[in-house]
Amino acid sequence: MCTERTPRVAAARALTRRAGREKAGRFLAEGAQAVREALAYGRVHEVFVTAEAAARHPDLLRAADEAFARVSEVTDKAAAGLSETVTPQGVVAVCDLLDKPLETALAGSPALVAVLVGIADPGNAGTVTRAADAAGADAVVFAGDTVDPHNGKCVRASTGSVFHLPIARSRDVTAALAACRAAGLRLIAAHGHAEHDIHAVELTEPTAWVFGNEARGLDQATLDACDNALRIPLYGAAESLNLATAAALCLYETARAQRRPTR
Amino acid sequence: MCTERTPRVAAARALTRRAGREKAGRFLAEGAQAVREALAYGRVHEVFVTAEAAARHPDLLRAADEAFARVSEVTDKAAAGLSETVTPQGVVAVCDLLDKPLETALAGSPALVAVLVGIADPGNAGTVTRAADAAGADAVVFAGDTVDPHNGKCVRASTGSVFHLPIARSRDVTAALAACRAAGLRLIAAHGHAEHDIHAVELTEPTAWVFGNEARGLDQATLDACDNALRIPLYGAAESLNLATAAALCLYETARAQRRPTR
Incomplete structure (x- = not known):
């Protein structure tokens, strides 16, 4: 179980800011729909998910598996730290930046x-x-x-x-x-x-x-x-x-x- | 100068809720643009305006005058009580409900x-x-x-x-x-x-x-x-x-x- 102090979670948190995204070359896709699309179309490195969200979206865990993306369970507090919304959905994907030349x-x-x-x-x-x-x-x-x-x-x-x-x-x-x-x-x-x-x-x-x-x-x-x-x-x-x-x-x-x- | 305890202001405040609007048959148009359109197209009974907003929108005071709408200066606190926005613009009009049969x-x-x-x-x-x-x-x-x-x-x-x-x-x-x-x-x-x-x-x-x-x-x-x-x-x-x-x-x-x- 990852907490907000787990290094990978702390690194992902930096992606909520533009400077952090530019530096790492990655960004966060938040919520079931965005994570589903990211897994289908994008390059996802890791999915952070709370126990509750994992139970609610078994399809996402399968899709992550098929996309060879690592899935890590996180605490509610860690998920909130990765969220930019008022009511975090408990699932967020670390993805490569989308833009091309x-x-x-x-x-x-x-x-x-x-x-x-x-x-x-x-x-x-x-x-x-x-x-x-x-x-x-x-x-x-x-x-x-x-x-x-x-x-x-x-x-x-x-x-x-x-x-x-x-x-x-x-x-x-x-x-x-x-x-x-x-x-x-x-x-x-x-x-x-x-x-x-x-x-x-x-x-x-x-x-x-x-x-x-x-x-x-x-x-x-x-x-x-x-x-x-x-x-x-x-x-x-x-x-x-x-x-x-x-x-x-x-x-x-x-x-x-x-x-x-x-x- | 009207405060939040002035009866007309207190009555107008009830119009921020649907039940209050239905009972009174009136509603509030908030902000310079909405008040301008209300004065041009609607039936406005009264305009509440802060000193600052009055200074910023002399055209609205003229339009209110031409529409025979009463203009009342209110305190910032009274204006905030009539506002449904995070940053009140300081001008709000009491209008007849818009809908027709x-x-x-x-x-x-x-x-x-x-x-x-x-x-x-x-x-x-x-x-x-x-x-x-x-x-x-x-x-x-x-x-x-x-x-x-x-x-x-x-x-x-x-x-x-x-x-x-x-x-x-x-x-x-x-x-x-x-x-x-x-x-x-x-x-x-x-x-x-x-x-x-x-x-x-x-x-x-x-x-x-x-x-x-x-x-x-x-x-x-x-x-x-x-x-x-x-x-x-x-x-x-x-x-x-x-x-x-x-x-x-x-x-x-x-x-x-x-x-x-x-x-």
Whole structure:
């Protein structure tokens, strides 16, 4: 039985902070759903589980066994120390960081990519990643000062999607956009003040959607670096949509257009 | 200067609870944005504001004056007692309840309506109302045991949209659906296990979208009462979308189809 003083548990606890994750090259996936997806799609080194959670999720123990991941029982207190939630679920996996180099994530002629520039809320970043996955996107790029995709809130909000599709990180927005263009993608900025809306054009070309900060949107330099900008039409009296909703509409509109039989 | 013991402030405090709202027929709109929308669209009886918030939002005081709403300065402590947020913004409006009878909300040949059945999270209900407003919906119906549209979290998540379009409440789901049908609307259930997806059909008819509980979806009786059911296509590995994202996609797909020039 591991306690919070067991060296491996203490080392895992450091992964709840971004600096600890960068240093170790690992992060924590918390909760039954995230651990299940991590075991199915990711590289899991170890699963920490309380006795109660182990009894509740026998499928997870089998999946860990099949993935050659070590399973260690921990005390409730140790599990709480590895948790970023108010009510710890008692199961957490130590995984390799997810992100790949830009060129790797964008390899193979992608048709649809989401680029997040300066997204501040990890829940939003996770929800957009989930929508990108659902819309069949080929990759998600976390650019500029966007939150860490390995942040626990981002992983949870993605409901496993951070494991499903390639993720790249780049502090350098210009480099991220250049890599998208080099991959044959047209860069379209989602921009509330754009002249045209997403229903006014045919979004059939390979497209990288560029989404900006929740409050400030995209800065002028990023807008200028994109091929064009489109907005979501607002038919009623609402002044805007939230970022995750707007991103889902942009991504699905493109997925739909790219899949429609040509006329 | 009003304190928490001033009778009007004490009466307003009762509006932070559902029972108090039902009894008084009033609710609280909190924060500068909500109060601004309430003054523009709703019937506001009184605005309580701290000295600091009054100095920060002179436009709100002018708008209150133009709406013949009484403005009362309150202490920080009194403002905190009227707040449902961790960091009170110091301005809150006492408003008439928003909901209208079903027949009133659905009058005038509506083309697009959102019906929420058993939505448990007020933030989700508010976000769906915002998306319905943005998509140009004619009304939102809060049916069954859906949260109260006047809940502070719902009002905030709607970013004013609860004031923009007619809202009806009905505990009786059957009556709500019957009222939609009587208004000439086709009832379409948003259902993850539906045979067809929203991209497979032409959504040009007047439509009431029926959205279910975040975890359980719609029950069989409600599904049976609808004319048909559609799902959001999932092109990647995601198992689902969150309710607010799914609702926005359904509503916008319909808005788009209804506005497209006929071919």
